[in-house]
Amino acid sequence: MRPLTAPVETQPIQATDDHLTVSGLACAAGKRVVLRDVDFAVRRGELLALVGANGSGKSTLLRALAGVRKPVAGEVWLDDVPLRTLSARRRARAITLVGQEEALPADLVVGEMVALGRTPHRPPWAGGDATERAAVLAALDQVGLAYAVDHPVEQLSGGERRRALLARGLAQQTPLMLLDEPTNHLDLRHQLGLLRTVRGLGKTVVVAMHDLDLAATFCDRIAVLHDGALLTIGTPADALTPAVIHDAFGVLATPVTHPVTGRTHLLFSADETEPHP
Amino acid sequence: MHTIEDVPQRKSTRRLPAPVVVPVLLVLLAVSGVASVGFGAEPLAWSAVVDALGNRLTGTTGDATFDIIVWEIRVPRTLLAIVVGAGLAVAGVGIQTLVLNPLADPYLLGVSAGASVGATAVITFGVLAAAGLWALSVGALLGALGAALLVFGVAMAQGGLTPLRLVLIGTVLSAAFSAIASFLVFRSDNPQAAQAVLFWLLGSLSGAAWNQLPLVAGAVLVIGGVLVAGSGWLDALATSPDTAAALGVPVRALRGGLFVLLAALVGVLVAVAGSIGFVGLVLPHISRMLVGVRHRAVLPVAALSGAVFLIWVDILARIAVRPTEIPLSVVTGLIGAPVFLVLMGRRHYRFGADQ
Numbered sequence: 001m002r003p004l005t006a007p008v009e010t011q012p013i014q015a016t017d018d019h020l021t022v023s024g025l026a027c028a029a030g031k032r033v034v035l036r037d038v039d040f041a042v043r044r045g046e047l048l049a050l051v052g053a054n055g056s057g058k059s060t061l062l063r064a065l066a067g068v069r070k071p072v073a074g075e076v077w078l079d080d081v082p083l084r085t086l087s088a089r090r091r092a093r094a095i096t097l098v099g100q101e102e103a104l105p106a107d108l109v110v111g112e113m114v115a116l117g118r119t120p121h122r123p124p125w126a127g128g129d130a131t132e133r134a135a136v137l138a139a140l141d142q143v144g145l146a147y148a149v150d151h152p153v154e155q156l157s158g159g160e161r162r163r164a165l166l167a168r169g170l171a172q173q174t175p176l177m178l179l180d181e182p183t184n185h186l187d188l189r190h191q192l193g194l195l196r197t198v199r200g201l202g203k204t205v206v207v208a209m210h211d212l213d214l215a216a217t218f219c220d221r222i223a224v225l226h227d228g229a230l231l232t233i234g235t236p237a238d239a240l241t242p243a244v245i246h247d248a249f250g251v252l253a254t255p256v257t258h259p260v261t262g263r264t265h266l267l268f269s270a271d272e273t274e275p276h277p
Numbered sequence: 278m279h280t281i282e283d284v285p286q287r288k289s290t291r292r293l294p295a296p297v298v299v300p301v302l303l304v305l306l307a308v309s310g311v312a313s314v315g316f317g318a319e320p321l322a323w324s325a326v327v328d329a330l331g332n333r334l335t336g337t338t339g340d341a342t343f344d345i346i347v348w349e350i351r352v353p354r355t356l357l358a359i360v361v362g363a364g365l366a367v368a369g370v371g372i373q374t375l376v377l378n379p380l381a382d383p384y385l386l387g388v389s390a391g392a393s394v395g396a397t398a399v400i401t402f403g404v405l406a407a408a409g410l411w412a413l414s415v416g417a418l419l420g421a422l423g424a425a426l427l428v429f430g431v432a433m434a435q436g437g438l439t440p441l442r443l444v445l446i447g448t449v450l451s452a453a454f455s456a457i458a459s460f461l462v463f464r465s466d467n468p469q470a471a472q473a474v475l476f477w478l479l480g481s482l483s484g485a486a487w488n489q490l491p492l493v494a495g496a497v498l499v500i501g502g503v504l505v506a507g508s509g510w511l512d513a514l515a516t517s518p519d520t521a522a523a524l525g526v527p528v529r530a531l532r533g534g535l536f537v538l539l540a541a542l543v544g545v546l547v548a549v550a551g552s553i554g555f556v557g558l559v560l561p562h563i564s565r566m567l568v569g570v571r572h573r574a575v576l577p578v579a580a581l582s583g584a585v586f587l588i589w590v591d592i593l594a595r596i597a598v599r600p601t602e603i604p605l606s607v608v609t610g611l612i613g614a615p616v617f618l619v620l621m622g623r624r625h626y627r628f629g630a631d632q
Contacts, residue, residue: 092525
């Protein structure tokens with residue numbers, strides 16, 4: 001702990017560097033505990049990956065970070081404000097959550113679906129004006145879907161759906177975005193394209209994903225969840241050690257150097273001593 | 278980088294813009310309204326209808342018989358058809374969004390079954406005799422609001438107004454109220470009671486009078502207006518409650534408000550016209566096929582098309598088996614079902630999430 005008498009000018013601006021702070025967070029589904037004792041901070045402007053096996057609590061954590069899911073214990077702070085003290089509307093102006101398998105109403109067209117992202121910025125009776133149209137087109141353009149603005153949502157391919165959902169998130173225009181497996185259903189080119197887009201936003205982004213290699217390549221830090229608890233958080237090199245990967249995923253990881261780029265990648269193999277899931 | 282060849286050729290939706298549909302429906306409404314005043318036990322020519330209306334509006338005196346038929350009987354009846362049709366269609370849009378279910382109709386919240394208990398009590402046992410001519414309406418309204426309150430209370434006690442819970446509780450309690458109404462009819466000594474109850478249950482506008490119009494029209498206008506004002510939130514809610522919450526919509530408050538407004542609206546409509554089936558179920562779907570799903574467009578279009586539809590239903594009810602009138606639900610069912618099936622088959626239409 002820093003002494004209270006420390007000179008002001010030498011104090012790091014640590015407090016304002018943390019965009020979102022989680023302390024002692026726990027969530028439960030009925031009696032089952034899905035998250036427990038989660039403590040970490042999301043730094044302003046960083047791209048933080050959230051990795052972990054299926055059911056490790058990634059989606060629950062993202063929903064709690066968005067303030068949509070009420071924790072049973074602990075607190076989420078947005079800057080210096082407890083998230084639960086904010087109205088739903090103010091929260092949605094600060095934090096965007098794009099869910100993993102959000103149902104899209106079949107009868108909306110893409111432009112209308114993306115325009116839903118403007119909901120927190122307008123009164124419920126307004127909408128459809130020129131600024132909205134501009135925000136919608138800009139968001140669709142960022143994900144390469146501008147051509148589909150008038151297509152019915154149900155005619156989109158799986159990958160287009162993911163990108164359309166991201167566009168809705170972009171149209172929400174918040175400084176903080178929480179994305180739940182945005183690269184699902186995307187081909188390799190679009191996975192890279194989407195992550196590059198997200199990286200280039202200059203926003204604070206927390207993204208749940210399964211591809212550890214992509215996470216290590218694109219993200220500033222990685223948080224590893226295991227069984228509802230935060231196993232570790234740190235730079236890709238610090239967080240994704242073979243030991244951590246074995247604990248979190250039950251597989252063996254071998255770091256290898258890419259023969260062309262010289263970057264370190266991980267190769268995975270089954271741990272034959274582990275019981276088959 | 279998408280070139281033209283990259284882009285799959287897909288048909289966009291064949292929707293009509295609301296600013297085109299609304300004026301067309303307004304013209305249709307005016308024409309249908311005048312036609313409705315002309316049809317009836319005593320058919321009147323268009324010119325006679327226009328004369329009688331014109332005389333009233335300009336303050337001159339014309340044929341006294343026509344004046345009474347037109348002004349005291351058919352005009353209020355036509356206006357009531359407009360108001361009730363509009364109200365039912367708007368309530369249908371609201372309830373389908375509240376419970377995310379394309380099969381939901383305005384009577385889902387137990388309102389109509391509750392009203393039938395009240396109305397049956399009035400018809401069979403002369404409850405509320407002190408209210409005189411208004412007894413039936415008052416009884417129905419009390420029954421409707423009581424039932425809605427019960428559905429609301431049970432749903433809240435079990436954890437909130439979630440779509441599935443509302444559908445189940447509404448359906449179950451409706452069945453229970455219908456059983457009570459049937460029991461009342463069964464216990465009645467009045468042999469005509471059963472027929473009177475049946476006629477009321479199937480809906481009729483024959484009791485239309487000027488003095489009941491302000492309340493009903495006010496309820497439809499105010500509640501319809503509030504729903505239009507909340508259309509941005511309703512759009513988000515129709516996507517999914519989770520998405521709506523993430524988009525900053527106060528989902529609980531919105532659901533509670535929607536329930537109260539819909540129960541009040543449908544309660545008033547049932548009180549004056551009985552329960553008219555099909556309008557609130559089908560017109561919302563037809564409106565969405567016409568102008569898409571955004572509530573700002575759907576609600577006005579549903580209101581106008583519901584009004585036009587119910588005017589013609591009421592005309593048919595009056596002239597099909599002259600001189601007796603047939604209940605409105607008989608007509609709405611007979612016309613509505615085939616029309617709806619044809620529309621569903623002709624145009625690609627789906628409701629709700631596409632998974």
